[in-house]
Amino acid sequence: MPRRAGHRSAGPEHVQPNLTPLLDVVLxxxxxxxxxxxxxxxVEDSAVAVKLPVAPAALPGDDPGLDxxxxxxxxxxxxxxxxxxxxxxxxxxxWARQATLRRxxxxxxxxxxxxxxxxxxxxxxxxxxxxxxRQSLTDGQKAGFSTFSLVVRRVxxx
Amino acid sequence: xxxxxxxAAIASTASDLAGFGPNWADTVxxxxxxxxxxxxxxxxxxxxxxxxxxxEEVAFPVAPMLDMAFQLLAFFILTFQPASNELRIDLExxxxxxxxxxxxxxxxxxxxxxxxxxxxxxxxxxxxxxxADGNGNLVSLKLGLADVPDIKTLGDRLxxxxxxxxxxxLKVVLMADPGLTYDQAAQIIAAAQAAGAETIHLGENAxxxxxxx
Numbered sequence: 001m002p003r004r005a006g007h008r009s010a011g012p013e014h015v016q017p018n019l020t021p022l023l024d025v026v027l028x029x030x031x032x033x034x035x036x037x038x039x040x041x042x043v044e045d046s047a048v049a050v051k052l053p054v055a056p057a058a059l060p061g062d063d064p065g066l067d068x069x070x071x072x073x074x075x076x077x078x079x080x081x082x083x084x085x086x087x088x089x090x091x092x093x094x095w096a097r098q099a100t101l102r103r104x105x106x107x108x109x110x111x112x113x114x115x116x117x118x119x120x121x122x123x124x125x126x127x128x129x130x131x132x133x134r135q136s137l138t139d140g141q142k143a144g145f146s147t148f149s150l151v152v153r154r155v156x157x158x
Numbered sequence: 159x160x161x162x163x164x165x166a167a168i169a170s171t172a173s174d175l176a177g178f179g180p181n182w183a184d185t186v187x188x189x190x191x192x193x194x195x196x197x198x199x200x201x202x203x204x205x206x207x208x209x210x211x212x213x214e215e216v217a218f219p220v221a222p223m224l225d226m227a228f229q230l231l232a233f234f235i236l237t238f239q240p241a242s243n244e245l246r247i248d249l250e251x252x253x254x255x256x257x258x259x260x261x262x263x264x265x266x267x268x269x270x271x272x273x274x275x276x277x278x279x280x281x282x283x284x285x286x287x288x289x290a291d292g293n294g295n296l297v298s299l300k301l302g303l304a305d306v307p308d309i310k311t312l313g314d315r316l317x318x319x320x321x322x323x324x325x326x327x328l329k330v331v332l333m334a335d336p337g338l339t340y341d342q343a344a345q346i347i348a349a350a351q352a353a354g355a356e357t358i359h360l361g362e363n364a365x366x367x368x369x370x371x
Contacts, residue, residue, distance in 0.1 A: 016217070019220040019221060019224055020220060022224065023220055023223060023224050023227060026224065026227040026228060026231055027227060029231055030227060030230050030231050030234060033231070033234030033235060033238055034234055036238065037234060037237060037238070038239055052244065053339075053340055053341035053342075053343075053344040053345065054341070054345075055245065055247070055344045055345045055347075055348035055349075056348075057309075057313055057345070057348040057349045057351075057352040058245040058246065058247050058344075058348035058351065058352065059245070059247075059348075059351060059352055064246070073340075121246070124340045124344075125340065126339060126340055126341035126344075127294070127339055127340070127341070128339065128340040129294065129336060129337055129338070129339070129340070130290075130294075130334050130335070130336060130337070130338040130339070130340060130342075130343045130362070131336030131337070131362060132340075133340050133343065134336075134360050134362060137249075137251065137360065141251045145251075146250065146251055147248070147249075147250060147251075148248075148249040148250075148251055149246040149247065149248050149249065150246065150247040150249065150344055150347065151244050151245075151246055152244070152245050152246070152247060152344050152348060153243050153244060153245070154243050154244070154245050155243060
């Protein structure tokens with residue numbers, strides 16, 4: 001008798017897995033990742049391997065803005081930006097070119113180009129000499145950049 | 159119509175049923191079969207429809223919702239950035255607009271102070287002097303004329319000084335040896351920034367161990 005009752009609903013069986021718990025977990029995960037999402041706070045171009053200095057005292061910066069120029073100062077005194085690698089002699093010219101490009105862009109928008117709004121992120125190797133860093137900052141400043149950010153580490157990498 | 163056993167039962171009670179009309183046999187047969195005489199035919203289907211069956215499960219289509227949830231999940235996982243270990247030391251190094259025409263003359267000034275700011279308020283500017291050995295390691299650190307044992311103490315003293323200044327901006331000039339490593343320099347700059355320094359001028363010692371004026 002029980003066997004017959006079991007076979008009563010025989011036919012093409014539609015197995016419906018209970019998806020509700022799965023959906024619960026997925027929504028939890030979505031919430032987790034949504035809470036932790038940050039758009040545009042990561043500084044790009046961190047592929048160039050330099051050992052950044054560790055300065056835990058530095059304050060977490062506010063919104064870095066979208067107009068950025070990221071330069072990496074290597075231990076061999078070269079400046080790396082994007083795919084360009086420049087020796088110290090070429091750097092003032094490069095800064096001037098970057099400033100000109102940005103000024104032209106600003107002038108296209110009919111805005112005064114007295115000071116460039118671009119924030120320059122300087123990723124310097126920790127073994128870099130202070131004079132090299134200062135020279136790069138001076139070059140950038142002479143070209144017209146006024147906002148700089150030195151990128152440092154909070155803690156040493158494990 | 160009736161089964162033979164029912165016919166025998168009807169025959170045994172035939173005398174008592176005289177005068178019940180021409181349909182008495184039907185009535186009796188139904189009562190013997192255990193059916194109610196009033197609505198024997200209609201009741202079974204009516205009972206079947208009224209019977210409360212098991213509570214019907216309304217199948218909510220979760221699958222499309224799950225599809226969308228997975229899409230969202232994929233998006234957030236792909237754009238996920240773990241908390242960065244990197245901090246920024248923000249430096250404002252403005253070029254004062256009036257100083258632009260005499261930039262040629264101000265060239266010498268930029269050798270001692272990175273920011274081309276026309277005047278330096280000596281009374282309010284704190285000078286940090288950092289000297290380095292041949293390898294670029296920090297050897298001595300001075301705040302004004304006083305020796306400071308390490309960078310942490312420097313930060314503490316700057317913080318206290320900042321409190322004394324109250325509303326006035328704390329301006330700091332860092333004079334460091336050219337050979338000092340950026341690691342040490344960044345720590346000094348970060349300490350000054352954390353202490354609340356409004357402006358930090360970056361300068362260079364022309365010669366090592368040059369006495370602070």
